[in-house]
Amino acid sequence: MDYIRIQSIDNPLFAKMHDLMKTVFPPEEVLAFEKWRAPLEDETIHVYVAVHEGEVVGTTEYRYYPDLRVAMTDFTIVGRPGLGIGRFLLRSRERDLRRLAMESGTVSLGMFAEIYDPTQASYEFGGIYPMNPYVRREVLSHIGYMRLDFPYVHPSWEEDGSAVGGLNLSFLPADENRTELDASLVTAFLTQYYSALPNKPEEWFAMMERLKTQDKLRLLPL
Template identity: 60%
Template structure:
């Protein structure tokens, strides 16, 4: 397998990746094809695919924010079982992030955010019938990687930009120091407002959540 970065919407692997996203994720989680042009060309957004032969069998998108020395995992896709795709993506992603943190003068990444489905609240996600993408499996894998959940009722704006609030997820954080038990509320607010700045139609539930976070100093990190 090869770990290949996509930086252009015209890359043949991007069409394969977008098709794979449509097979795996619910519609509200997938940005329209044409709207990917600018994100792919943004140096801060890193989209890599796992290529086996001429087939895209997995992918990960993440971002590194120099000013906070944090990352955000947008998504990870494992298209097929039995090939070690998840491990392959995780190892190469962390290698890349460590290099970015090093270039930023940091010894290690402060931490990485991720939105994590909670199948104990929402059970209808099928993820294309790919069992390794089952939310129960994914949640446990993320826990093994070191992710914890922030102690808040989390929603996010729909990527369809229709003003709907998407629930049934937790906001997770994997601290660089595994003994860390809280995260700064101001960091969470700055991150969320930056991350979702591309969406103009924010739901009231999301706005209210962000405003409630502004009144806090720390947010507890709890087990997944």
């Protein structure tokens, strides 16, 4: 299996990756094909595919913020069972993130992720059972992710200004004994991360204002 970076929508592997995303995620979580051109050309955004026998069988996107000393996993897709794709993507991403932190002269505090909460909403994931939200959540818990203790919404990637709920903003701490994060770190991260979406819902702004009144946020089990 090969771990290949995608940096152009003109790469034939990108079309296969985008089809996989549309199969797995709901529409509000998938950026339109043409709107991927600029993100893929951004050196700070890392989009990789797992290629097995010429086919895209998995993909992950992530970034590292040296100024905040945190990473973000935008998404991870396991497209087939029984090939060890999840572990392959996890280990490949870990190695690359260690490299990015080292090159920036920083030590990472950990990595954010938005994790579906199937107790809040019903999700359909294209019939690929490794992507079942209950399975995903338990796997991410095993890896070490913890949910931040506040009600979370994010702006829709359909760019229609609507709020997307049914998820937890979660964090994988580098120090497994960490029990909380500075709320200011979370607000700084979310402000920077969602700067790409100019049309944000009122629910998101209200959430951010509430976060600004807090000092610490607890890390709780998924």
